[in-house]
Amino acid sequence: MYPSRFRYEAPRSLTEAIGLLHTTESAGDQAKVLAGGQSLVPLMKLRFAAPELIVDINNLPGLDYHRADPDGTIRVGALCRHADLEHSALLASTQPTMAAAAPLIADPIVRNRGTLVGSLCHADPQGDWASVVVALGGSVVAQGPGGRRSIPADAFVTGPFENALAPDEIAVEAVIPPPQGVPAGGYLKLERRVGDFATVGVAVALDTAGGTVTRAGIALTGVGGSTIAATEAGQALTGKVLTAEIIEQAAGLAAQAARPRTDHRGSAEYKRHMVRTFVTRLLTRAGQAAEAERAA
């Protein structure tokens, strides 16, 4: 299978890349950014996407980083691959939700090319990173002809396969705010086989101090038309100790927030049940960790 015909540019600077997007857009043509290509190239081969211009950003210097600022803010550049995050010592020691999700994205070969930022831009309701970044209260930094702006992750994904970027904007990094205490949580994904998209995915991101939850975010993958922020479930945890009652309440609220549909991956009822189970599991684990931290 071939994509339909397109022009190809591989600029060496961000300014040049944005310029290409801008002029193509102004001429009434569609331009697409190519990052890892692990969603875009298959779509182009199937002719679901047929842009006139491909702006390959893989040659842009200095975007393959992921790092922590002195205050604990985590920044993931547009060319940081899933595999970089899977093998990241930084995430393993500081960010349990991201560390848990990275090895569950696609398969090892796809992880070598696909990017976290590309995954956010692709806005697949079954994309795992969007839930993780939403649960963490993260944001996306976009750069266009007029400069940079920051877009909160829950406003960045505007619908299935739709994001808040203007056609001449490039997402340059994803930003995770510093923790308000000790980070806890994780990511659980039900998949039919290794490397498959989620039947159900649940991201839980908590910060705890002295056994009390100071901040909580819960987001759901694959159980709605786009990534779901289970805001009420998160709110139910804030300021609380993770007792069995509190956990049950939050798991119930998260299950209510899910909008699953019956499909080849499972029935709506089953998926909703799995949301409840996963939230319970993740919070129970986090509760035990917080208890250990308090005892220490």
Next chain:
Amino acid sequence: MTTVYDDRGEQAAATDVPLRRIAFTINGARKIAEVEPRLLLAHLIRRGLGLTGTHLGCDTTNCGACTVLVDGKAVKSCTMLAVQADGHEITTVEGLATASELHPLQEGFRQEHGLQCGFCTPGMMLSAKALLDANPSPTEEDVRWALSGNLCRCTGYQNIVKSVLWAADKLRAAGNGAGGEPGAGDGSGAGEDGSS
């Protein structure tokens, strides 16, 4: 490489085809090619270079039969544009053996019966090579994890995993200067490429 199109009488068609010149290395040899941007790396390898050991299975990024190494990392060549190879180093299954000796992975697949039809085998070997280059002493679990993007419809995977572990042993033994394993390859070839 030359791509031939049907002439549908469209005036612009002949002049419309945008071509890019790229330079890359494949299995140690430096090459220059003129490609249309929509050409996939798998097509450049199979048709442009005639290296048909790289197989196209699903053509939808699912099966891993088309796996090659790009700068040492396993990549699905059906999901990378050929123009993106510019300036990079590609390894295909043809780059594993030398003129006289099979690569220990190829030997391993022969010794442990790691293939039946052989269609998935080149991709398996390249994913396995990327693993062994990074981790010379993998556990069985490490091997299964590393190969989890490569599908096999025949073997049930058991012997593939054994083959890779066999190769890891052999490579470690060679690295330690302790000589080869029993049954070292004589380079007579075992038809691992399968059909193409």
